[in-house]
Amino acid sequence: MRPTTKDLAKAAGVSLATVDRVLNGRPGVRAETVEAVNAAIRRIGYERNISAANLARGRRYRLEFMLPSSGDQFLDTLVDRIEETRVAFAGEHTEVRHRRVLGNDPHQIAALLSGIGPQDADGIAIMAPETPQVRDATMRLIERGVKVVQFVSGQPGARRLDFVGVDNNAAGATAGRLMGKFCAHRPGRILVIADTMNARDNLERRQGFDAVLTRDYPGLQALPSLETHGDPGRTDRIVRAFFSNYSDIVGVYVLSSETRIALQAIDRAGHLAGRQAIAHERTSFNEQMLRAGTLDAIIAQNPGHLVRSAIRVLRSRCDGREPLASQEEIRIEILIRENLGHATG
Amino acid sequence: MRPTTKDLAKAAGVSLATVDRVLNGRPGVRAETVEAVNAAIRRIGYERNISAANLARGRRYRLEFMLPSSGDQFLDTLVDRIEETRVAFAGEHTEVRHRRVLGNDPHQIAALLSGIGPQDADGIAIMAPETPQVRDATMRLIERGVKVVQFVSGQPGARRLDFVGVDNNAAGATAGRLMGKFCAHRPGRILVIADTMNARDNLERRQGFDAVLTRDYPGLQALPSLETHGDPGRTDRIVRAFFSNYSDIVGVYVLSSETRIALQAIDRAGHLAGRQAIAHERTSFNEQMLRAGTLDAIIAQNPGHLVRSAIRVLRSRCDGREPLASQEEIRIEILIRENLGHATG
DNA sequence: AATACTTTGAGGTACGCACCTCAAAATTAT
DNA sequence: ATAATTTTGAGGTGCGTACCTCAAAGTATT
Numbered sequence: 001m002r003p004t005t006k007d008l009a010k011a012a013g014v015s016l017a018t019v020d021r022v023l024n025g026r027p028g029v030r031a032e033t034v035e036a037v038n039a040a041i042r043r044i045g046y047e048r049n050i051s052a053a054n055l056a057r058g059r060r061y062r063l064e065f066m067l068p069s070s071g072d073q074f075l076d077t078l079v080d081r082i083e084e085t086r087v088a089f090a091g092e093h094t095e096v097r098h099r100r101v102l103g104n105d106p107h108q109i110a111a112l113l114s115g116i117g118p119q120d121a122d123g124i125a126i127m128a129p130e131t132p133q134v135r136d137a138t139m140r141l142i143e144r145g146v147k148v149v150q151f152v153s154g155q156p157g158a159r160r161l162d163f164v165g166v167d168n169n170a171a172g173a174t175a176g177r178l179m180g181k182f183c184a185h186r187p188g189r190i191l192v193i194a195d196t197m198n199a200r201d202n203l204e205r206r207q208g209f210d211a212v213l214t215r216d217y218p219g220l221q222a223l224p225s226l227e228t229h230g231d232p233g234r235t236d237r238i239v240r241a242f243f244s245n246y247s248d249i250v251g252v253y254v255l256s257s258e259t260r261i262a263l264q265a266i267d268r269a270g271h272l273a274g275r276q277a278i279a280h281e282r283t284s285f286n287e288q289m290l291r292a293g294t295l296d297a298i299i300a301q302n303p304g305h306l307v308r309s310a311i312r313v314l315r316s317r318c319d320g321r322e323p324l325a326s327q328e329e330i331r332i333e334i335l336i337r338e339n340l341g342h343a344t345g
Numbered sequence: 346m347r348p349t350t351k352d353l354a355k356a357a358g359v360s361l362a363t364v365d366r367v368l369n370g371r372p373g374v375r376a377e378t379v380e381a382v383n384a385a386i387r388r389i390g391y392e393r394n395i396s397a398a399n400l401a402r403g404r405r406y407r408l409e410f411m412l413p414s415s416g417d418q419f420l421d422t423l424v425d426r427i428e429e430t431r432v433a434f435a436g437e438h439t440e441v442r443h444r445r446v447l448g449n450d451p452h453q454i455a456a457l458l459s460g461i462g463p464q465d466a467d468g469i470a471i472m473a474p475e476t477p478q479v480r481d482a483t484m485r486l487i488e489r490g491v492k493v494v495q496f497v498s499g500q501p502g503a504r505r506l507d508f509v510g511v512d513n514n515a516a517g518a519t520a521g522r523l524m525g526k527f528c529a530h531r532p533g534r535i536l537v538i539a540d541t542m543n544a545r546d547n548l549e550r551r552q553g554f555d556a557v558l559t560r561d562y563p564g565l566q567a568l569p570s571l572e573t574h575g576d577p578g579r580t581d582r583i584v585r586a587f588f589s590n591y592s593d594i595v596g597v598y599v600l601s602s603e604t605r606i607a608l609q610a611i612d613r614a615g616h617l618a619g620r621q622a623i624a625h626e627r628t629s630f631n632e633q634m635l636r637a638g639t640l641d642a643i644i645a646q647n648p649g650h651l652v653r654s655a656i657r658v659l660r661s662r663c664d665g666r667e668p669l670a671s672q673e674e675i676r677i678e679i680l681i682r683e684n685l686g687h688a689t690g
Numbered sequence: 691a692a693t694a695c696t697t698t699g700a701g702g703t704a705c706g707c708a709c710c711t712c713a714a715a716a717t718t719a720t
Numbered sequence: 721a722t723a724a725t726t727t728t729g730a731g732g733t734g735c736g737t738a739c740c741t742c743a744a745a746g747t748a749t750t
Contacts, residue, residue, distance in 0.1 A: 002405075049400075050437070051395075051396030051397075051399055051400055051437065051438070052396070052400050054396055055394070055396050055397050055400060087392075090347075090392045092395070092396065093396070170683055170684060170686075171684075173683040174681065174683040174684040176683070177681050177682065177683045178681070181526070181527050181641070182526050182527075182529075184527075184530060185529060185530020185531070186530070208683075212683065296526070299684075304672075326687070327649075329686050329687060331678070331684070331686060332683075332684035332686070333676070333678065333679075333684075334678075334679035334680075334681070334684060335679075336519065336522050336523070336679070337522065338515055338518040338519040338521070338522045338553075338557065338677075339515060339516075339519040339644075339676070339677035339678075339679060341515075341674050341676060341677070342674060
């Protein structure tokens with residue numbers, strides 16, 4: 001049987017009240033008594049029963065995800081995973097909600113953050129472009145006592161803010177390495193395409209991609225980033241122009257998580273066959289392209305892991321604990337046809 | 346506030362006792378009353394408080410991992426992860442132990458399993474070669490009321506037994522695809538090497554590897570499997586022989602999770618440079634080789650996920666619930682230098 | 691209508707812990 | 721030595737659920 005507080009009290013030679021004071025850091029206990037209790041904890045191997053503690057405490061974690069409303073399939077998957085964990089964590093005193101903020105307008109996001117306080121949520125995961133305004137609003141939110149993690153968009157480590165997501169520079173570098181190894185036999189140019197290059201994530205991926213290519217694969221030359229801006233017609237035209245200008249395009253790299261417009265334009269023009277193609281995120285569209293052999297590899301981050309990790313980090317912060325950095329590192333996954341498995345998650 | 350059983354009773358217009366009977370599937374409730382309670386559950390959004398339920402039930406899950414004692418670094422990592430989760434799950438009514446069984450002797454493993462009963466453990470994760478003897482002992486163990494999962498070694502889906510691990514055929518196919526794409530520019534032979542080909546896992550990997558190569562990369566020819574048998578001297582000799590017999594070896598594939606002897610022998614002979622090399626499992630040795638550029642890719646399964654998944658499956662079975670197959674699928678990970686990250690986990 | 695049987699209600703105890711109060715004991719200051 | 725203060729103990733309540741008992745109400749069988 002696992003030792004309880006009662007056993008601990010007996011072992012330490014004190015009363016339950018004193019054990020309670022020590023365990024919960026309440027005042028009014030002599031230093032030597034504290035030490036005696038701690039010694040007993042180690043001696044009998046006492047471990048707090050977290051479920052019982054939370055039950056008694058009536059503690060609840062109210063967490064919220066703030067996501068952009070304009071979204072691709074990757075974002076939809078994230079929302080699905082949030083809904084799943086909403087159910088899964090309900091039994092663990094954790095309420096998970098999500099909200100989709102209109103557009104990418106930093107003003108509006110900042111305004112929304114200003115309206116949030118400890119009465120609304122204990123922790124918030126924010127997926128938003130990191131502008132000075134958003135950043136300021138975030139800092140004030142934290143000062144008001146709300147825990148915050150930067151979600152998916154952001155930068156690991158660099159800031160004092162918690163970040164859950166992948167290092168996009170490394171993700172781009174991963175794509176670069178694969179492209180390099182896939183194309184090493186024939187020098188040529190690489191078409192790089194994205195929905196927009198205004199997003200910081202895309203810029204970082206591009207940087208990582210270029211770094212590997214220029215260092216290790218001098219035979220491959222990455223073309224300037226082509227932007228779709230979500231416009232199929234425009235994309236069709238530019239793609240055609242690029243392929244008629246450059247006859248030696250050997251690979252295609254889609255930077256952004258929105259891949260559909262880009263890939264379909266290239267495919268329509270008949271330019272995908274025989275070329276290496278790499279894209280980001282495991283969306284059903286990308287998965288289909290990979291199975292069909294149109295895409296050669298997908299660089300992905302697991303949406304389920306992202307969501308659960310953000311929740312764990314926020315809960316740790318709510319408890320005043322430091323999250324386990326090693327456990328919360330999100331992997332950059334490489335998917336090819338053979339390791340796709342069955343589930344999308 | 347979240348609805349409790351009390352609220353549920355009121356909403357359903359029945360007593361707490363009846364609610365309890367319905368929730369816990371106890372007999373003595375009319376079918377229409379059951380339906381009324383279920384309707385109320387959906388209506389008010391009642392969700393069982395798992396912590397409170399477990400507390401009241403006083404339930405404990407005693408789980409045990411049975412692992413081979415002779416082991417490579419991968420096995421050591423598994424043990425480390427088990428120890429970690431031992432602590433992490435202690436607060437969730439779950440005791441996790443592990444035992445390392447001497448050798449790979451099926452007799453001994455079977456004998457050991459015969460000695461285990463419900464008084465020792467509620468669930469066991471077994472990592473052992475699947476011989477008829479072991480299989481029989483496992484089935485009898487299950488009949489005695491102990492839940493069992495096949496761990497790492499085994500086959501997904503095919504059996505009625507739960508399995509936690511990757512599909513080794515797919516893992517081999519993944520290696521095959523990568524090798525194919527990495528070497529597509531120069532036809533030649535692939536050296537395939539393992540500690541032993543008596544292990545079923547290794548056979549399956551080989552099968553998957555060959556299937557992809559013969560189908561999609563006819564220019565590449567995989568040589569017969571070379572076995573190290575854990576003997577560096579012997580390995581040195583065979584490796585030399587192979588490389589002098591075949592001058593067109595363009596790639597090396599190490600099947601087994603024990604990679605050290607094989608890779609060091611080839612490296613010593615100076616035959617790794619300029620060739621594509623792929624191995625299995627993220628051991629510190631493999632990681633080092635990958636960072637050094639000696640290895641080109643690692644096919645891995647995440648030890649932490651393996652352990653936690655096995656625990657979740659066993660707990661589900663102990664509760665008489667069906668585990669969520671989609672959540673428990675272990676990913677076949679592809680690691681290259683750029684997506685290694687920091688932690689080994 | 692009497693009997694047997696099924697279904698339901700009321701109420702209690704327990705799980706391990708948090709958090710509270712009040713009084714008793716021990717220690718320190720005067 | 722007495723007063724003031726700190727430290728400790730004893731005891732209680734409640735969190736949400738499981739599981740038990742016993743009696744009351746309902747239904748089916750003869």
